[in-house]
Amino acid sequence: MDYDVIIIGGGVTGCCIARTLSLYDLKICLLEKEADIASGTTKANSGIIHAGYAADRKYVKRKFCIHGNKLFDLAHKELNFPFKRTGTLVVALEERQIKDLVYKRNYGTEDGVPGLEIIIDKNRIKRMEPQLTDKVIAVLHAPSGGIVSPYELTFALAENAHMNGVEFFREHEVIGINKIVAGFEVETKPKKFTSRIVINAAGLFAAEVSRMAGADTFEIYPRRGEYILFDKGLIHLNKVLFPMPTRLSKGILASPTIHGHVFIGPNADNILDIEDISTTTRGLKEIISGGVMLVPNLPLNAAIRNFAGLRAVSNTMDFIIEATEMVGFVNVAGILSPGLTSTFAIAEEVVRILIEDLGEELKEKEKYNPYRPKPEHLSDFTKMKLNQKIKENQAWGRIICRCETIPEAEIVDSIRRPVGATAIDGVKFRCRAGMGRCQGGFCMPRVMEILSRELNIPYDEVTKRGKGSHYLVNKVLCIELTEDSKESEEVAEK
């Protein structure tokens, strides 16, 4: 056997399982079909660490969410990803909605959600969140709710897993799984792997992967949510704001991001194509009308990006975390919201399944290191520190992305880190170069140069996110420049 455990899928779920299992004496690898980890649902969601009062008691996801929320404090200390307990507010705009707030508070408190409080003092509400609509009647405050950068969390998990011996294979799409004696043969486009245990964390494709292994027990349906992100500095929110369902809005929230932007979304659109992360005119209109109900002062003409994510909804509408009849094949599927919040609890559950259901005797490694160093960011430096950093390494003094003030040193680091960036989007999501208001308009050619140099590939082979997403198709060939026929003599190299 090549491995003890193969994990399929490099979203937050797969990477968190990889990191959690890396504590034990196991040979592990993770297979991801895209050019980078965190390319699926993990890349485009609300990034909210939910307090846990929202889901119905009949779902296991409620339990995972409440417990998962609590696990974030330790994880944050160990892994150094951007995370903040901002607190969340459920906003009632009509008298009759207060009843529902009371219900949420009572059951939430009983189930262990800390600090839930209903506030009706308008002055106090406005002090907590000055941007909230004047029409507010009451709010449910959950101080343990917060925000996280979902992809930076995932990179941190993967880097730490890698430090502890997990191997990562990107652009390795699993296309077949065969049962062999005492394990599985996992077929990917480039090559075959064998392993005793296979964990399916393939997100939207989890049903397909499960069928490959012969466990045809559930379906996954995509449900799309669209978002609009606004430029920094124009509006500030302290807390995550949730609406209550009304006749007019399906539940568009408004939230700060960990990097100081504000976004609105998501709507909920059941669609057919499992890869359709396109945004729609109708959807964008819907979220704008929902967003302004909570925050009337949204800077609608200062949107910098719209995007969409797909929830992987199973037929039970709940998480499916279980060992299957194909012994050694474990499904971690249907991880829709609050999957991000639940991630550490889900990984704990996988450990339990390995020990109790599969009879694994897990031994802790001698040299496990739970700490992942915090990537250095210019924005965290004092002026003196920055000066000293440039003296040590000139690349700190060459600013590449001007909107977010990202120097060459951070871009190089995002490529050289364990499980580092291999394409433009990878750099962007790791160090924010190109994330700002010009969305890479100025810095993309420079980042392409750095990628080409660091990865030792030709400039025109740098991609946005792996195969098929090339930026450049041809070279301009300058034959001769004469006064009167400047451009007419240039031809495109075929």
Place this chain on the structure above:
Amino acid sequence: MKSLDVDIAVIGAGSAGLGAAIEAKKQGMDVLILERNDELGGITLQCIHNGFGLKIFKEDLTGPEYIQRFIDEAKELKIPYKLDTMVIEITEDKEIYAVNKKEGLLRIKAKAIILSMGCREKTRGAINIPGFRPAGMYTAGQAQRFVNIEGYIPGKTFVILGSGDIGMIMARRLTWLGCEVKAVVEIKSYVSGLIRNQVQCLEDYNIPLILNHTITKIHGKERVEGVTISSVDQNWDRIVDSDQYIECDSILLSVGLVPENELTTKAGAELSNNGGPIVDDNLETIMDGIFACGNVLQVHDLVDNVSEEAKRAGKNAAIYVKERYGKEQIKKDHIKIIPGINVGYVKPDYVNFSNLENLLHFHLRVKEPDRDVIIVIKEVNKIIYQRVRSFVIPSEMIEVRTKFKPEVISPNCRELKIEVLPVSLLEVLDEVG
């Protein structure tokens, strides 16, 4: 940390920064230019087409030829400059922090600062185009840089969204390179760039211009495969059943430019609705001794106007250093200039009362195109300036130069309004006045 003292620091070395620095130097100032790129010149370096300099030099130059004259002059005057040096902060007391590889962090204490950071292009998010987010979407300026500076062609078949100048110029440029430009799609009923570019870049090359349409969906998951365009009604809402699919591997956006003012707001200066800092007729922001010119103040269509504006900024900054720096600042006696009917914005935002008799330059853009109009400046309802124009369009900046005799403006005047009205309305207004 390395510290420097100068009379005037100029941020950005495009046509605006160079022009301002040259003038300030000629006024005897100790000037320092800070530029983040590795060469002087700014955006004009990538504009290898002609059409520059018609006004100032009475010659038809390319962008690089035009800017070279300023670079040469700056070098002759031995104006010091730092390249690869990005300004990251300006404090309210005019300390500039900049970084470069060799010197680390620099602190520059300036008596006056000239802001000339230029502008940036609007992106897809700024206009909320629905659809996938594949490779193959560029802003027109980004494509211009790839082709003209880096020497790479970003696609084979193009649809250009928006009819800004850079988009139209790139439509022609790409056609010359053997690429196919399938259409320039514009949501409005008229082009948003100069008419001369519509004729010389699109019509002369039979590139279809599709007005009253927009892209309603982008197709292709990894790389662009095509777009759906649809016609829109007056509210820019998509008209059902008007969808049309166009196959292409690239999309260029030419949907407008926004002044680049992060530093400006950090320094404490306020912006007006066009995105540029609020200035008075000396081009001074609300922060004493901080001046602005070029695209950072307002997006210009002609480089010649940038150079002219820059010269005024350089001169006024020098006057500030000589006459006002270090002295008790007297409270300014300002008249507010208000954009009225069919005026999108006007610069300057204020005029100093004491300057009313000097030659004043107003720049404005209309909101909507119109024919047979009259541009008026009014104090309450009294018209104190008027000029007839046969045609106005938002893409062509209007310049008004005038002096006011003291007797036409009342001594307690606080605001003047500038409007662009149909000529037919005039008599009626006159009666009211």
